[in-house]
Amino acid sequence: MANIFLMKSIFQTIQDFSVEELNLLDDLITIRTLKKGEFLLSENQVCNEIVFIKKGILRSFFLNHKGDEITNCFAFENEFMASFASFITEQKAEENIQALIDTELQVLNRKALEKLYQSGFNWQETGRKLTELEFVNLHKRMVSFQKLSGSQRYEELYKNHQKYLQLIPLQYLASYLGITPRHLSRIRKTVA
Amino acid sequence: MANIFLMKSIFQTIQDFSVEELNLLDDLITIRTLKKGEFLLSENQVCNEIVFIKKGILRSFFLNHKGDEITNCFAFENEFMASFASFITEQKAEENIQALIDTELQVLNRKALEKLYQSGFNWQETGRKLTELEFVNLHKRMVSFQKLSGSQRYEELYKNHQKYLQLIPLQYLASYLGITPRHLSRIRKTVA
């Protein structure tokens, strides 16, 4: 069976769960592994699962009108990932989610989540709180696009997540920051 | 007493409420009006209320490092508005919320909302669903910043919300789109 101790302890920080409530997870979580480059989700599929990253890195990207890949999100160990927009609306996703390195996931699918929600107040409230946290994260990213330039966003990222930067190909970073690889290369000369 | 029929009917579309559940709102909603230019919220205050716009327009903005006002959101009649990030985290807001024209609001404050949440499953679930919808809206805006240029964002806005564009000073629109007023003026010549 999956070792979901860590995931449980994250839920525990959000809500004062009983052991029984947390143990509901045991039968609902499944395991999945992805090889480097493999896809968890392709655009035009409905996203029906939320994953917890036990090991590895995921990135989410979509295509612009020219067909360039635009990375809109990275997720690392001990973080949740999904196309939340698709999961919520049950519409086809615009994003692809791909493993940047070999990755090990703990999966909670829609039916499992609904079971949790139906099980009572606490899980329902946790769902709201987690959604709120996702909102706040997204809001921060949105603000960084409105008040910072591409190079300032890079500096922020460099300050806060330097350890990750080595792991991520520059082209993915560039589109995540909203600039071209050419320009990121220029910026790197002055910052790093 | 406030006429909150419309607000109720919006909640009704999200959740299958009983009349009694909806009527809980009656004692929890208060009324507030703002004159053009007045502030609903100033930065460095914690946002403790969510408002429903009965009449009028609100905009939310923050300041960048130069002291320029950056508009990050508009809200119109029959929409909800708050500094959601501040409301959620209970940290000081980075935004100011201001009335663009004389505005009439129906206000739900934190305590009132918590009462609703405590009242049972349905309001709890509605809270989650509304948060999800806010997330999806923000996500759309984020995607528009990653995959479109400033002028493309203007064209989208022009197509979808032309009626509002007349009402909003160009300088506010520009920062909302992530460009300078000078540049928006250039864009307008080619589009409009």
Place this chain on the structure above:
DNA sequence: AGTTTTTTAGGACATTTGTCCAGTAAAAGA
């Protein structure tokens, strides 16, 4: 209505960022 303040348009120029490209380096595959 007259006056003052704020907003908008657009010229001239500067800066930032993108495009295209070629050479090199690094990684993946056989």
Place this chain on the structure above:
DNA sequence: TCTTTTACTGGACAAATGTCCTAAAAAACT
């Protein structure tokens, strides 16, 4: 290990966008 593919750097130039500014228009105030 060798070969092939993919990723990165940086030059030269082009396009997009910003800065600064002035005059006109619109809005607000008295």
